[in-house]
Amino acid sequence: HPVLIDHYLVGKECEVDCISDGDTVVLPGIMEHIERAGIHSGDSMAVYPPQTFSQDIIDQITDATIKLSRTLNCIGLMNVQFIIHDGKAYVIEVNPRASRTVPFLSKVTNIKLAQVATLAILGLSLKEQGFETGLLPNQSGIHVKSPVFSFSKLNHVDSLLGPEMKSTGEVMGSDTTLAKALYKAFEAAGMHLPQFGRALITVKDADKAEATALAKRFREVGYQLVATSGTAKAFEKTGITVSTIEKLDSGQETILEDIANRKIQLVINTMSAD
Structure with missing residues (x-):
């Protein structure tokens, strides 16, 4: 219908x-x-x-x-x-x-x-x-x-x-x-929040401003920040230094490998269904 x-x-x-x-x-x-x-x-x-x-x-x-x-x-x-x-x-x-x-x-x-x-x-x-x-x-x-x-x-x-x-x-x-x-x-619920480590942030354009404020708070409590290229550029414009990692569609498996090998402890990811 x-x-x-x-x-x-x-x-x-x-x-x-x-x-x-x-x-x-x-x-x-x-x-x-x-x-x-x-x-x-x-x-x-x-x-x-x-x-x-x-x-x-x-x-x-x-x-x-x-x-x-x-x-x-x-x-x-x-x-x-x-x-x-x-x-x-x-x-x-x-x-x-x-x-x-x-x-x-x-x-x-x-x-x-x-x-x-x-x-x-x-x-x-x-x-x-x-x-x-x-x-x-x-x-x-x-x-x-x-x-x-x-x-x-x-x-x-x-x-x-x-x-x-x-x-x-x-x-x-x-x-x-x-x-x-x-x-x-x-x-x-089984979603255990790590107290320290590396946080991967990759968000859609509409969320970058809000993610910037969130990234500053994570950095203040001791997290190392990792972001995909677009998110990293948005952060750097506001003075937040982050390590850059390639997206999954780049043909590299870096993100999945780092998560599987526990090199990344926290992921903040927003996307759309498009």
Whole structure:
């Protein structure tokens, strides 16, 4: 079936799970995605509570979710995904069912969402269960839901993320700061972050300015920097000295050999599907 795309919005993505009994609509929490819109929600890292949303954005998400739930007459769990673009929340999709984020949100809010939703379906109102319409207050701590991939076990699988889900599991990291929670999530997902070594940076043109600031931070903490020719030139214009390595399409296998021989400990790579 053909799909017509009228306009593509570039922005941040988030999602929310809500519970309704047909009247009262409760939002246990909002999860902000780290990956930009366009990556399948199951492959995105999600952060609770949101770290960069204004109160106005949170209010827009809350109001839209309540209206959608009541209009669709959804009783039980419902998941709504939004994209935040130019200060406005746009609905991407609505799923009137329990989503994969329910266990994560249940854990971080200490609310048994499946149980509450089941009782609502059976006729016990949310007010009788102690809930009122609206977004519940944020719980303590910062929590990160991270996907787990099996690329190392599967041959000939493209690791470039997109609208089709490729992850095979999930883990969670919790702490008092986003950085610590992220670190725990990476470790739990099997992505061990080296404390020192050589960092290879190769990014598309649109990301070179942002990568320059990132390269400076890696250099400050002691990493040796390696970059492909285009990225290296962008760095050198800002005074960052790096070692240059040839791209894969140059016919040389230097990058793959260095990674295989553990001469490179960290890779920062952005690309497009083109």
